Amino acid sequence: MLPDSTEQDVLLRTTVDGFAGGRIEMVQPADGRHRSGLEAALLAASIAPEFDGTVVDLGAGSGAVGLTIAARCPEANAILVDRDGSALRCALAALARPHNADFADRVQIVEIDVNCPETDRIAAGLERCSADAVVANPPFRDLRTNCASPNADRSAAHVLDAPGLEPWIRCSASVLKGGGQLIIIVAADLFVSVVNCLGRRFGRVDAMPVHPRADAPAGRVLVRAIKNSRAGMTLFPPLVLHDRTGSAYLPGVEAMLRGRADLAEVHAAWVSRC
Amino acid sequence: MLPDSTEQDVLLRTTVDGFAGGRIEMVQPADGRHRSGLEAALLAASIAPEFDGTVVDLGAGSGAVGLTIAARCPEANAILVDRDGSALRCALAALARPHNADFADRVQIVEIDVNCPETDRIAAGLERCSADAVVANPPFRDLRTNCASPNADRSAAHVLDAPGLEPWIRCSASVLKGGGQLIIIVAADLFVSVVNCLGRRFGRVDAMPVHPRADAPAGRVLVRAIKNSRAGMTLFPPLVLHDRTGSAYLPGVEAMLRGRADLAEVHAAWVSRC
Numbered sequence: 001m002l003p004d005s006t007e008q009d010v011l012l013r014t015t016v017d018g019f020a021g022g023r024i025e026m027v028q029p030a031d032g033r034h035r036s037g038l039e040a041a042l043l044a045a046s047i048a049p050e051f052d053g054t055v056v057d058l059g060a061g062s063g064a065v066g067l068t069i070a071a072r073c074p075e076a077n078a079i080l081v082d083r084d085g086s087a088l089r090c091a092l093a094a095l096a097r098p099h100n101a102d103f104a105d106r107v108q109i110v111e112i113d114v115n116c117p118e119t120d121r122i123a124a125g126l127e128r129c130s131a132d133a134v135v136a137n138p139p140f141r142d143l144r145t146n147c148a149s150p151n152a153d154r155s156a157a158h159v160l161d162a163p164g165l166e167p168w169i170r171c172s173a174s175v176l177k178g179g180g181q182l183i184i185i186v187a188a189d190l191f192v193s194v195v196n197c198l199g200r201r202f203g204r205v206d207a208m209p210v211h212p213r214a215d216a217p218a219g220r221v222l223v224r225a226i227k228n229s230r231a232g233m234t235l236f237p238p239l240v241l242h243d244r245t246g247s248a249y250l251p252g253v254e255a256m257l258r259g260r261a262d263l264a265e266v267h268a269a270w271v272s273r274c
Numbered sequence: 275m276l277p278d279s280t281e282q283d284v285l286l287r288t289t290v291d292g293f294a295g296g297r298i299e300m301v302q303p304a305d306g307r308h309r310s311g312l313e314a315a316l317l318a319a320s321i322a323p324e325f326d327g328t329v330v331d332l333g334a335g336s337g338a339v340g341l342t343i344a345a346r347c348p349e350a351n352a353i354l355v356d357r358d359g360s361a362l363r364c365a366l367a368a369l370a371r372p373h374n375a376d377f378a379d380r381v382q383i384v385e386i387d388v389n390c391p392e393t394d395r396i397a398a399g400l401e402r403c404s405a406d407a408v409v410a411n412p413p414f415r416d417l418r419t420n421c422a423s424p425n426a427d428r429s430a431a432h433v434l435d436a437p438g439l440e441p442w443i444r445c446s447a448s449v450l451k452g453g454g455q456l457i458i459i460v461a462a463d464l465f466v467s468v469v470n471c472l473g474r475r476f477g478r479v480d481a482m483p484v485h486p487r488a489d490a491p492a493g494r495v496l497v498r499a500i501k502n503s504r505a506g507m508t509l510f511p512p513l514v515l516h517d518r519t520g521s522a523y524l525p526g527v528e529a530m531l532r533g534r535a536d537l538a539e540v541h542a543a544w545v546s547r548c
Contacts, residue, residue: 188507188508188509189506189507191507191509192466192469192470192507195466196466196470209483209509211511214511214542215511215542215543216511216543217508217509217510217511217543218509218510218511221509232463233462233463233465233466234462234491235462235465235483235491235492235495236491236492237485237488237489237490237491237492237512238511238512268488268489269489269490269491
């Protein structure tokens with residue numbers, strides 16, 4: 001470290017964008033690297049408007065998921081968690097905007113890394129057994145680090161080696177109340193890794209494959225799991241995003257993206273848990 | 275053992291039934307315990323009519339899958355494998371029927387238990403690296419034996435503890451040529467166990483959930499995996515069996531059940547491998 005180093009604030013170029021059909025205003029880095037989209041909208045739509053507990057948005061980035069839930073669920077409290085301080089400063093800037101004033105006082109921001117020890121997470125405000133729901137949209141690339149798997153079977157090609165998942169699941173299990181729900185969206189090829197990683201900490205696993213078109217393989221899987229449940233897994237009917245031409249979103253999906261519908265209204269089998 | 279025990283043949287009451295729309299005649303135990311149906315028809319339909327290699331029907335029972343493939347694929351040879359001698363005697367009786375004469379000489383029967391050592395399997399006629407395809411419809415109850423899992427994570431409720439699967443996968447890996455395909459149908463809650471069990475021996479895993487209705491969870495998953503492949507997993511669009519009333523089969527499924535269509539003709543994404 002340089003002995004005479006000085007602090008210097010570097011201004012982050014941002015844009016202000018409507019999200020969820022304009023229900024919230026987001027402040028996002030202008031470079032577009034982490035701009036929010038479909039995954040964030042699906043996660044937010046998986047929480048029912050009647051949800052009146054605390055939801056932790058793990059890997060919140062600029063806050064798309066947590067802010068949308070706070071806007072859609074008038075009784076909910078949201079905690080945005082990320083290790084990326086500049087993304088969280090965007091979320092903070094969004095909370096200061098008049099457009100978001102109706103729900104801004106129900107949103108907290110916590111800057112920590114999911115990899116940090118539980119004592120650090122608690123000190124930062126993530127009490128054990130305090131949340132009713134966790135929503136997570138982990139950055140897929142970070143999950144595929146090249147650590148060797150402790151289990152030879154699992155390093156097979158079709159069970160993607162994703163040791164980066166474990167801290168996300170561990171942190172979720174810590175912060176959730178018993179019976180609380182974790183909802184996580186991942187690339188389809190990480191699906192089996194997620195289910196394995198949930199281990200004994202979660203049960204009643206609902207898996208909903210997300211297909212770009214009805215005749216194409218799944219690109220994502222939305223997984224919901226209940227802390228401490230011993231129930232088994234259910235493989236839900238898929239959510240299809242586009243018609244066969246692959247252009248516009250199907251009407252139900254468009255309604256979710258616009259913040260006008262929940263997943264439970266759009267998907268025949270999904271039932272929201274409050 | 276009684277020193278003066280005598281052998282006694284007990285006659286098995288059987289019925290003769292058309293299967294696959296009457297393309298084959300099956301001889302089945304009249305008690306109906308193991309009568310063939312949807313799973314057998316799907317497995318048979320997953321093999322293309324152009325298939326011209328050797329297919330092993332593992333857990334063949336009275337032979338529905340293997341006999342249907344032999345009837346539908348004029349260049350295929352089928353080996354029916356089961357540990358249940360009385361079921362195999364039914365298959366043998368079916369092969370003797372004039373209705374099945376066109377393909378009977380392309381069908382072999384091997385009575386062994388998938389749990390037996392490889393040397394015994396080879397002695398019985400299942401040479402290593404000799405088959406182009408294995409089709410398997412393992413009895414679900416046998417897979418859920420109460421052995422303790424060596425891996426604590428996998429004994430979680432949502433990853434069904436299915437140690438009974440391993441001998442089926444091990445036997446398939448032994449008898450298949452490199453690049454050969456294993457096609458197995460299991461209860462949906464065993465899906466993750468199957469994928470874990472495939473391990474490093476198989477890759478390019480194609481998983482097709484089978485839903486009774488479009489709005490109901492999957493009841494079965496058809497899994498195809500390629501020996502020695504290092505490719506990842508693809509989660510296919512589902513196959514839906516019934517319309518929303520849940521009564522008759524949808525036309526494409528009915529055509530497969532009647533032996534008039536392959537899975538590749540009925541399902542938008544499934545491509546048969548010869």
